[in-house]
Structure formats: C-alpha cells, structure tokens
Amino acid sequence: xxxxxxxxxxxxxxxxxxxxxxxxxxxxxxxxxxxxxxxxxxxxxxxxxxxxxxxxxxxxxxxxxxxxxxxxxxxxxxxxxxxxxxxxxxxxxxxxxxxxxxxxxxxxxxxxxxx
Numbered sequence: 001x002x003x004x005x006x007x008x009x010x011x012x013x014x015x016x017x018x019x020x021x022x023x024x025x026x027x028x029x030x031x032x033x034x035x036x037x038x039x040x041x042x043x044x045x046x047x048x049x050x051x052x053x054x055x056x057x058x059x060x061x062x063x064x065x066x067x068x069x070x071x072x073x074x075x076x077x078x079x080x081x082x083x084x085x086x087x088x089x090x091x092x093x094x095x096x097x098x099x100x101x102x103x104x105x106x107x108x109x110x111x112x113x114x115x
Contacts, residue, residue, distance in 0.1 A: 005098065005113040007084040013077035013106075019044060019051030020074045028066050029058065036109075038093030051075035054092045078106035086113070 019042070021027060026045040032055070033039040039052040045066075052075055060067040078098060080086070086098035086108065095107045 002087050002089050003115060005086045005088060005096065005115055007080045007082050007086065007108070007112060008114045009112040010082060011078065011080050011108050011112045013079055015051060015075065015077060017049070018074060018076040019049040019053070021053070021069050021072070023071050024068050026066060026068055027053070027058070029060065029064070036094045039095075056092060074106070076106040078104060078108050080108055080112070
C-alpha cells in the first residue's frame with residue numbers, strides 16, 4: 001500500500017553515480033553503516049560500482065566477504081526540498097523508497113519526512 005509523505009528537511013545525495021545491481025548478481029560485501037544499521041557497503045563485481053545495499057536483500061557467501069542480491073536494486077537517493085510531496089511503498093532500515101510528483105524515484109531518510 002502506498003503512503004504519502006511531505007518532506008520536512010532537505011536531503012541532497014552524496015552519491016551522484018549510484019550503484020545498480022540486478023537480481024542474482026555478485027557483489028563484494030564490506031562494512032555495515034554505523035549511522036543507519038542494516039545498510040552494507042558493497043561493490044558490484046561486474047561494474048565496480050560501490051554503494052549501500054540493505055542487508056535484507058543480500059545472500060552472503062560462506063566467506064562472508066561476497067554474496068548475491070535477491071532482487072533488482074538501485075541505491076539512488078532523491079534530492080528533495082521541504083514541502084515536496086512523495087509517494088512510497090517501501091521502508092528499510094531508516095530510509096524510504098519514494099517517488100516524486102515528477103515521477104523520479106529514490107531513497108530518502110525517514111527522519112526527513114512526515115506522513
């Protein structure tokens with residue numbers, strides 16, 4: 001079910017070239033984020049792109065240093081301003097996957113939004 005949010009605090013992405021990974025694609029797995037636990041810093045083996053991936057979609061290999069993803073995933077973050085209206089159908093580890101009125105999609109920190 002979709003939920004509507006209004007942005008209360010600006011968010012600007014620090015990652016202009018976001019990671020995208022396809023279902024079952026192989027990744028290297030690094031450290032977990034301390035500010036937002038549940039997000040793991042990863043590198044896509046085929047493209048070399050790096051970014052944060054929610055641990056819920058990572059299937060770790062036995063070595064704990066690599067794995068695959070269980071679904072198509074984009075690490076794109078939205079640049080949003082207070083007053084922007086967003087629709088969302090997913091929230092993970094303190095971040096919300098949102099779509100703007102201009103139909104752009106990406107992640108926004110939950111703390112920047114009000115329902």
